[in-house]
Amino acid sequence: MTPKWRKHWFRATAVVLIGGAVAYGILTGKPTPEPQVAPALAPPTVDVLVAQPSPQALSVETQGSVEPLREINLVSQVAGLVVGRAPAFEVGGFFQAEEALVQIEQADYEFAMARAESQVASARQVLAEERGRARQAQREWRDLGTDEANDLFLRKPQIAAAEASLRAAQADLSSARLNLSRTAISAPFNGRISEKMVDEGQYVAPGTVIARAYATDVAQVRLPLTDRQVTLLDLPLSYDNSGDQGQASQVPMVTLNAQFAGRLWTWKGRIVRTDASIDLNSRVVYAVAEVLRPFAKEEGSERPPLAPGLFVSATISGREIPDVVTLPRNALRTDGSVMVVDAQQRAQARPVDVLQSDGRQMWVTGISAGERVVVSDPTVAVAGAPVTVNANEVAGGAN
Incomplete structure (x- = not known):
């Protein structure tokens, strides 16, 4: 190796050794970090x-629609021509219990009643004659000097037949009188006409529906209640071994509210019963609220009637x-x-x-x-x- 290359080799070796020593000193000479305890977090306030x-x-909030407590079809039980109707016989008309709403022609039924009266009179005459003959036959038999006689001679079968004929004639007369009374069609309650199907001049047959009407003395609202809401109420439940509708210790009161003509109106009622079954689709229990005299006008109040179909919200008082x-x-x-x-x-x-x-x-x-x-x-x-x-x-x- 020439002196020139030897000189460069020594220099390179010296640089490497010095660099390694410096690197070793840097790596091993730095201070070791001391462990520190993390500050404790303050408990949340x-x-x-x-x-x-x-x-x-x-209280329990729910809602429902007003329904009539009783609603029926008025049906003609006799045939005939409608010859008259009451002024209340219109859709929306109010009527009183037993008020004649529709009058059917009476002539045919008056004739039937006259014939039935004639048959009753004839049957009474026949019965009286048979009883007279029976008394005469009894005297004749007694004059023969014996106490025993057969029933035919004493006309007992004839009397029984005459009595049966009289009863049949009287039944026919009662039927004719009943049919005559049925020519005036009425309802057994105070109510309102919701729909009418016939009018004056129309012929009706037995079974013809002439109108649909509902009672106006009580209105009802079926109110759905969830299981959680039921736990808050003291509902009147029914049992098959009780003599009456099961009564709660205190009948829940209910306040009904409805919007009508731009104003909010209120009615008071009470929960009187629950439905016979639980709704299969929604699994809710229906409690029935009743409001008395829903169509009565309060003095000094403009509150409208609680008419069927009105949608109301209800607040039911809960138990303590x-x-x-x-x-x-x-x-x-x-x-x-x-x-x-x-x-x-x-x-x-x-x-x-x-x-x-x-x-x-x-x-x-x-x-x-x-x-x-x-x-x-x-x-x-x-x-x-x-x-x-x-x-x-x-x-x-x-x-």
Whole structure:
């Protein structure tokens, strides 16, 4: 190796050695990091409400349509020509019980009644003659000096036949009188005509429907109730071993509201019974509310009648339930529980039974008096974790 190349080789080796020493010094000479304890996070601050359970009666909101309590078809029981009708015999007309609404021609039935009266008179004459002959035959038999005689000689069969003929004639007379009375068609209740099918001058046959009418003394509303709503009410239930419709300890009152002619009107009623079965499609129970005298006009009031077909909203008075707590709606967690703060300042999940709720509040049971319920965002508190309670505790329970 020439001196020139030897010189370059020594220089390169020196650079490599010096660079390696510097790199080793940098890697091994830096200070070792000391472990540090992470700062502890402060417990979340929550707002609480001190539970004060109290007895409360919660009302139930539902809705339905007004229906007549009784609605029937008025049917002609006899044939004939319609010769008259009452002024109330119009759609929407009001009538009184037993008021003649339609009059059918009576001539044929008056003739039938006259013939029946004649038959009754003839039958009475025949019976009287047979009884006279029987008395005469009895005297003749007695004059023969014996006490026994056959029934035919004493005309007992003839008398029995005459009596039967009289009864048949009287029945025909009653039938003719009944048919004559049926020429005047009426309803057995105070009501209103909802539909009419015949008019004056029309011939009707037996069984012809002349009108449809409903009673105006009582209106009813079928109100659907969910299972949760039923738990809040004291409904009148029926049992097959009771002598009457099962009565609740206190019949629930109901307030009906309806919009009519741009104004909101109110009626008072009561829940009188429930439907015979549970709806197969919706699984709801129908409670029936009745309103007395729905068409009566109140003095000094412009309230319209509670007519069938009117859509109403209903507020039903509930039964009193003990130990109910009122909470903000946002206190409820997605799993149906609320968070309470125990004596060790730790959050604990508490299942509750939600009786009713709206967009702002809820009414629950399952919380004891004095328990602190988290009413701020309950998701910031973890069950078993410590929390800091806001100094401003709120007392709650009743509305």
